[in-house]
Amino acid sequence: MRGFRRRHWRADTAYDRVVGGPGGLRPAVAFLVPLGLLLMVWAVVVALFQVPARVFPSVGEVALAGVQSLSDGSLLHHTGQSLLRVLVGTVLAIAVSVPLGVAMSVSRVASAVLTPLFRFFSVLAGIAWIPIATLWFGYGFGAITFVIFNAVFFIVTYNTLLGVASIPLPLRYAAASLGAGPWRMLTEVLLPGALPNVVTGIRTGMGYAWRGLIAAEMIATNAGLGYMLFLARDFYRTEVILLGMIVIGALWLMIDRLLLAPVERATIERWGMVRRVG
Amino acid sequence: MKNLIIRGLSKTYLDPYAGAHVTAIADVSLEVVQGEFVSIVGPSGCGKSTLLNMIAGFIPPSRGEILLDGRSVKGPGPDRGVVFQSFALxxxxxxxxxxxxxxxxxxxxxxxxxxxxxxxxxxxxxxxxxxxxxxxxxxxxxxxxxxxxxxxxxPDLLLMDEPFASVDAQTRMTLQEELTRIWQERRPTILFVTHDVEEAVFLANRVIVLSSAPGRVLAELPVPLPRPRVWAPLVEDRDFKALVARVLGMVRPA
Amino acid sequence: MARALRLLGLTLRWAAAHPGLSSFAPFVPILALWALLAASGLFPAVFFPGPMEVLRVFGTLMYKGVLPDYLEDSVIRLAVGAAAGMALGIPLGVLVGVSRRAHRLGWPVLLFFQAIGDIAWLPILLIWFGFGLGTMTFVIVYTVLFPVVLNTVLGVRSVPLELTRAAQSLGAPRFHILLEVIVPGALPNIVTGLRNGLGYGWRALIAAEMIVGTSGIGFLMFDARRAGQVTEILLGMIVLGLLWYFVDGWLLVPLERATVERWGLVAR
Structure with a gap:
């Protein structure tokens, strides 16, 4: 009976997790139906109360803006710019921070000294860097990529440090007594052991990076989704703003749920490593 | 008299993984008289916890009825106290x-x-x-x-679901002795579920043996051992050993 | 290099002797390195001022009263936003967590609105409310709200079934189960949500102050950027970092320690 209950409970939460992730048609439907309902409420409310387009656009107007911006290529241009910046900034940051984090964690002294430091900077990550980034790099690609790099870099390094520190000592002893040298220790124990934390760090960091991106694009560039929104504001084009918001939300939902969450689940849950609360 | 009466109780549920119906409890009937201490013992997976959860009102039975003090059990209630294996404090x-x-x-x-x-x-x-x-x-x-x-x-009835299964062996023996002492002092009606045959015999006035899945009542045995019950002499007691051997023979047929 | 290592060793020993200061000790060599780099003239001083310069500006702005005023504005905005976000978020999260139907309908919508993110709301908020307090408040409440709601839902659904059953069989009515079992059981997640929410919330605040603000630390930094005052930008960043350190260390960590850790809900 205990087994039954537990499996039952597991199945229940598994349902929630699958909703929003890949895994068959039914979860996708369960996820999209409420959003469809929301769309209907929007259509009905705007029509019923005759909300002026300057306050809130109708579904049709937003759809029209979507078609127009797709056909003149501007939506793809802005989206592509945003995604490119996120991609470059994130990949650079991960490429630097994971080796750096592991290297630092090997030395007890280095990790003791640097952990609070990286904690401090991971607190600053993202938006707070915009002013100085624009001063150092000028407006444009460099400044924005720098902001994204920062958002991911400090948090991932900090989490890698934590991850290596959280590997149980007996595990290291076991590997050493089985004859693992320093290199094997690194690739077979330290890296995989830190991986769940690294992945969690990437997920958190990219969350901040994505928001930082939108803010930076509003301030410091002439392309990208954030810029598209802010430009539309100047002309009171609420339908373009709404379109941009929906694209931003949908993109992040896909990045987070289809890319990051499954990876996190694969490492943490498959290995049975329970993440600490917090 | 606040007796517990169970008639023709069955529980079938859908296994979400096998995609098939599984019968956990099949046609169980039993009675517990007020002030009695009854153990239910059976092999792992015989549905004894399912039985207890139905009496507690946590899950509805598929068929049959549960009466306490003449009233049908419809859900959890303060007339039935529950002690959980996981403590649930x-x-x-x-x-x-x-x-x-x-x-x-x-x-x-x-x-x-x-x-x-x-x-x-x-x-x-x-x-x-x-x-x-x-x-x-x-x-x-x-x-x-x-x-x-x-x-x-x-409560009119105390339901205990393998309450001592997650404590260490020495502590378990102490707790068992204390439970028999408390029962003698206060005379609560207790229904005690366990897979540990010695525990079932040591504690109860009467032992009900369930078969493996689906759970049915195999036998009901009175435990005529004197009280107070203490482990030190009892482990050597011939009557105790004979009773344990008899129940074991039913729970684990050779 | 050898000197730097000696300095490191000294600070470590000093930190070991004063455990309360140990989290500040690592910043000493960094400060020294920063001062050294700035003094070396490797970068133009306009772009890369030294710590003394920042300290001097700190003194000036404190004396003029600009910094305390702006800090107060930012902190009050964050506090009001966080309070409102919690007051809305916890009941909503409990509702969505407890009710199957509300969960099925609400969860995807919540995830979607969380994904849109606070900053993306700024343009339309500016059209609705203009450059004012309404915009700022909305952004912060919005940012704090979603992590609190989502984590409360997770927390409610992670309360062990046995605890609810225990309460039921002790005769607790639904409302009491909610109040005495579900909400405290979800508390670890609620605290996590609050932490995440504040983390996102004050970033959103900074962005909002940069883009629409007329006061606050974000405004200070962006105003300095317009004037090319790197020193003030750095000061702003340091103030922000310290502010979060204190909010986290003096407010959130003690709260967690007094409740969740004492109850043994988190193994530390």
Whole structure:
């Protein structure tokens, strides 16, 4: 009976997790139906109360803006710019921070000294860097990529440090007594052991990076989704703003749920490593 | 008399993984008389916890009926106290807060319910731990709180679901002896579920043996051993050993 | 290099002797390195001022009263936003967590609105409310709200079934189960949500102050950027970092320690 209950409970939460992730048609439907309902409420409310387009656009107007911006290529241009910046900034940051984090964690002294430091900077990550980034790099690609790099870099390094520190000592002893040298220790124990934390760090960091991106694009560039929104504001084009918001939300939902969450689940849950609360 | 009467009880549920219906309990009938101490013993997976959960009202039966004091069981209620294997103490309440939870729900005024709480904590030997949090206690102490909490509500029937399965062997023996002492002092009606045959025989006046899945009643055996029951002499006792061997033979047919 | 290592060793020993200061000790060599780099003239001083310069500006702005005023504005905005976000978020989260139907309908919508993110709301908020307090408040409440709601839902659904059953069989009515079992059981997640929410919330605040603000630390930094005052930008960043350190260390960590850790809900 205990087994039954537990499996039952597991199945229940598994349902929630699958909703929003890949895994068959039914979860996708369960996820999209409420959003469809929301769309209907929007259509009905705007029509019923005759909300002026300057306050809130109708579904049709937003759809029209979507078609127009797709056909003149501007939506793809802005989206592509945003995604490119996120991609470059994130990949650079991960490429630097994971080796750096592991290297630092090997030395007890280095990790003791640097952990609070990286904690401090991971607190600053993202938006707070915009002013100085624009001063150092000028407006444009460099400044924005720098902001994204920062958002991911400090948090991932900090989490890698934590991850290596959280590997149980007996595990290291076991590997050493089985004859693992320093290199094997690194690739077979330290890296995989830190991986769940690294992945969690990437997920958190990219969350901040994505928001930082939108803010930076509003301030410091002439392309990208954030810029598209802010430009539309100047002309009171609420339908373009709404379109941009929906694209931003949908993109992040896909990045987070289809890319990051499954990876996190694969490492943490498959290995049975329970993440600490917090 | 506040007796428990169970007639033709069955439970079938859908296994979400196998995609098939599984029968956990098949046509069980039994009676527990007020003041009795009855053990239900059976192999792992025989549905004995399912049976207990139905009596507690946590899950509905598929067929059959459960009557307590002549009334049909419709859901969980304070007339049936439950002691869980996982203790299920509220971590955010102190020991006293846990034990007085039932009386508080009944609207007993603060002073009165704290007096009740301290009385039952004294009964399980934890008078000094009233202000501590469950996480600060050992497993054995936590389950004593669990027993005191269920008893403080003065239930007509105490349901115990393998309550000592997650404490260490020495503590378990102490708790078993204490439970028989408490039963002799207060005479609560107890239905005790376990897979441990020695435990079932040691504690009860009557042992009900369930078969493996689906669970059916194989036998009902009276336990005519004298009380108070203490492990030290009893493990050597011939009657005790014979009874245990007989039940074991039914639970694990060769 | 050898000197730097000696300095490191000295600070470590000093930190070991004063455990309360140990989390500040690592910043000493960094400060020294920063001062050294700035003094070396490797970068133009306009772009890369030294710590003394920042300290001097700190003194000036404190003396003029600009910094305390702006800090107060930012902190009050964050506090009001966080309070409102919690007051809305916890009941909503409990509702969505407890009710199957509300969960099925609400969860995807919540995830979607969380994904849109606070900053993306700025343009339309500016059209609705203009450059004012309404915009700022909305952004912060919005940012704090979603992590609190989502984590409360997770927390409610992670309360062990046995605890609810125990309360039921002790005769607790539904409302009491909610109040005495579900909410405290979800508390670890609620605290996590609050932490995440504040983390996102004050970033959103900074962005909002940069883009629409007329006061606050974000405004200070962006105003300095317009004037090319790197020193003030750095000061702003340091103030922000310290502010979060204190909010986290003096407010959130003690709160967690007094409840969740004492109850043994998190193994530390």
């Amino acid at each position: 509220f971590p955010w309440k102190t020991v006293l807060g846990n034990v007085t939870f039932g009386p508080k729900m009944r609207g007993v005024p603060r002073e009165e319910r704290e007096r009740i709480g301290r009385e039952y904590l004294g009964l399980v030997g934890l008078a000094g731990a009233a202000g501590r949090y469950p996480a600060e206690l050992s497993g054995g102490m936590q389950q004593r709180v669990g027993v005191a909490r269920a008893l403080a509500n003065s």
